[in-house]
Amino acid sequence: NAGVTQTPKFQVLKTGQSMTLQCAQDMNHNSMYWYRQDPGMGLRLIYYSASEGTTDKGEVPNGYNVSRLNKREFSLRLESAAPSQTSVYFCASSERRVSARKPTGELFFGEGSRLTVL
Amino acid sequence: EDKVVQSPLSLVVHEGDTVTLNCSYEVTNFRSLLWYKQEKKAPTFLFMLTSSGIEKKSGRLSSILDKKELFSILNITATQTGDSAVYLCAVGTNTGTASKLTFGTGTRLQVTL
Numbered sequence: 367n368a369g370v371t372q373t374p375k376f377q378v379l380k381t382g383q384s385m386t387l388q389c390a391q392d393m394n395h396n397s398m399y400w401y402r403q404d405p406g407m408g409l410r411l412i413y414y415s416a417s418e419g420t421t422d423k424g425e426v427p428n429g430y431n432v433s434r435l436n437k438r439e440f441s442l443r444l445e446s447a448a449p450s451q452t453s454v455y456f457c458a459s460s461e462r463r464v465s466a467r468k469p470t471g472e473l474f475f476g477e478g479s480r481l482t483v484l
Numbered sequence: 485e486d487k488v489v490q491s492p493l494s495l496v497v498h499e500g501d502t503v504t505l506n507c508s509y510e511v512t513n514f515r516s517l518l519w520y521k522q523e524k525k526a527p528t529f530l531f532m533l534t535s536s537g538i539e540k541k542s543g544r545l546s547s548i549l550d551k552k553e554l555f556s557i558l559n560i561t562a563t564q565t566g567d568s569a570v571y572l573c574a575v576g577t578n579t580g581t582a583s584k585l586t587f588g589t590g591t592r593l594q595v596t597l
Contacts, residue, residue: 370561374498391559408488416579455553456526473574473585474517475526476510 371427371456375474379483381442383402385478387442389457397460398440399424399473400432400451409456416451455479486511490573490588495596502565503592508555509571516576517549517556518585523569530558530571563595 370391374400379385385433391398391445401424411424413455415434442452455462487510487551497503499589507517516534531540533549533556540547544563549556570592574585 401587406589409574409587411584411586414584422579425586472529472532474529477525 370457370459370474370476372455372462372479374479377408377445377479377482379481381448381483383447384443384445385447386444387455387479387481388437388439388474389407389441391457391459391474392438394437395459395461395474396437396461398434399458399460400430400440400442401456401458402426403456403478406452412442413453426432444481449483451481452483453481455481485584486575486577488573488575488586488588489548490571490591492591495594496570497563497593498561499565499595499597501595502559502561503563505558505560505571505573505595506555506586507529508556509575509586510554511575511577511578511586513577514551514575515578518574518576519547519556519558520574521569521589522572527546527572532576549562560593563593565595565597568593568595 386426396417400412401409410426412434415421418437421432433441446456456478457476460473489508491506518532531547536551544561547558556590570590573588573589
């Protein structure tokens with residue numbers, strides 16, 4: 367059972383180049399998320415998708431775009447990479463909240479993608 | 485803006501010691517508080533807490549939530565070198581269309597022999 371799979375695991379870019387991080391989950395989860403993790407900053411939410419066909423901005427969306435291609439896949443695109451986007455990126459998924467009484471469930475994380483922008 | 489603060493930022497203890505990690509929060513529409521352990525790669529889930537005063541336990545780890553004072557603690561007894569990791573606290577909120585987690589910066593725990 368693969369869980370959440372991210373590709374690539376490592377990438378080096380030059381300033382101004384573009385790239386897409388791919389994420390797929392096989393747990394039939396409705397919600398998917400992209401986080402970035404920087405030293406001393408914890409995990410910060412970039413974008414999330416509550417369900418297929420919807421996406422919303424998180425805490426740090428500038429410089430990124432996302433696509434929820436289908437229920438399984440959620441990609442993150444950097445159109446013009448900047449050194450400030452050097453980070454480790456994590457994709458995650460969770461079951462969607464069914465009712466107001468259901469607590470926020472745990473997130474299942476991918477292994478991370480380390481991106482360096484020179 | 486939702487805020488989650490963890491303390492201490494880092495901690496070095498000897499094997500066998502007991503440690504307490506702290507997490508306080510200020511969020512809108514609280515639903516849950518979660519603890520994760522992160523070693524080299526992806527965070528792995530430890531606990532989810534939704535009710536005040538009910539302790540969750542798993543082996544040497546335990547956690548409790550105080551919704552009135554807006555904090556949680558994670559205790560690790562009889563620490564081992566394998567407990568060395570970054571411990572992340574996250575608070576779950578519901579936006580109406582999705583659940584999301586806001587993370588603290590983590591506490592880096594190092595257990596030495």
